[in-house]
Amino acid sequence: MYKTGDLLLVKNYSFLGNMIRKIINSEYNHVGLFVNDYEVIEATFKGVYKTDISKFEELRDKNKLEFNVYRFKEITETQSILMIDYALGNVGMKYDFWQLITLYLFFLLHINRKIEPIDVCNAWICSELIGESAEHAGIRFQGNVDSDNITPKDIYTSLKVSLVK
Numbered sequence: 001m002y003k004t005g006d007l008l009l010v011k012n013y014s015f016l017g018n019m020i021r022k023i024i025n026s027e028y029n030h031v032g033l034f035v036n037d038y039e040v041i042e043a044t045f046k047g048v049y050k051t052d053i054s055k056f057e058e059l060r061d062k063n064k065l066e067f068n069v070y071r072f073k074e075i076t077e078t079q080s081i082l083m084i085d086y087a088l089g090n091v092g093m094k095y096d097f098w099q100l101i102t103l104y105l106f107f108l109l110h111i112n113r114k115i116e117p118i119d120v121c122n123a124w125i126c127s128e129l130i131g132e133s134a135e136h137a138g139i140r141f142q143g144n145v146d147s148d149n150i151t152p153k154d155i156y157t158s159l160k161v162s163l164v165k
Contacts, residue, residue, distance in 0.1 A: 002053060002069060005080040006034040006164065007130065008042075009156050010056065012065035023107045026153035028068075031126050033087050033133060041087045043124040048093045070161040075139065082137035087129060096123035103149065113149040127151050 010030035011021065020029035032042035032051070039050045059065045072080075102117035103125070124132075131147030131154075134140070141150060141158040155161065 001164075002034050002037050003071065004034055004036050005072060005075060005083065007070040007072075007155065007161060008032040008034065008040050008053075008056065008067055009070055009152055010065055010067045012059075013063075017065075023104055024151045024153055026151060026156075028152040028156060031130050031152045031155055033084065033130050034069075035084050035088060041084075041091065041129070043090075043093075043095055043126045043129045045095050045097075047095055048090045048124055048129060050088075050091060068156075069164040070156055071164050072139070072160055073162055074160075075137075079137040079139060083133045083139070086136040087133040090122075090124060090129060094120075094123040096120045096125050096128070099123070099128065099148070100125050103151070106149070113145055116146075117148055119148050127155060130155060 008031065009028040011028050012030065017029040032040035035041050035050060038053050040053055041048065041050050056067055060067060096119065098118040098120050105111065106113055106117065127150045128147055131141060131150035135147050139160060141160055142154045145154050
C-alpha cells in the first residue's frame with residue numbers, strides 16, 4: 001500500500017495542528033516522506049527522525065489524527081533515491097522554531113513568501129525538509145514558492161503529486 005518515496009500528509013487535532021491549518025488555509029498541517037514501505041522521515045518539535053507508520057495508524061485509530069498518502073506522478077528511481085538519501089542525511093537535526101514563527105507571520109501579515117524567512121542552518125520544519133529533499137532530486141512542488149517557504153498545502157496542491165486511493 002505504501003511505497004518508498006510516497007508522501008504522508010497529516011491532519012492532527014492538536015491545538016497547534018488546528019492553528020497551522022487555519023493560518024495556512026490547509027487541509028493538512030504536517031508532511032513526511034516514506035523512506036521505505038513502513039517508515040516515514042519527518043521533522044517535528046523533537047527534531048528530524050524516522051517514525052514507523054504504525055504509530056500514525058494507531059493515532060488514526062484513536063481518532064487523534066487523519067492522514068492521506070500522496071504519490072509523485074512522475075519520478076525516476078534516481079530521483080527517489082536522491083530525495084530519500086537527502087532526507088535521511090538530516091536525521092538527528094533540530095526543529096526550526098524560528099522558521100515556523102516567520103512563516104506564521106508571513107501568513108498572518110500577508111507578507112509575500114518570496115522573502116527569505118528566518119532559517120536556522122541544519123534545522124527543519126516538516127514541509128521544508130520534504131521540499132528541500134525533492135529539490136535535491138530536481139523536483140519543485142510549486143514553481144513560485146521556495147522550499148524554505150513551502151507548506152503542506154503547497155505540497156498536496158502541487159501538480160506533481162496525486163492522492164493514493
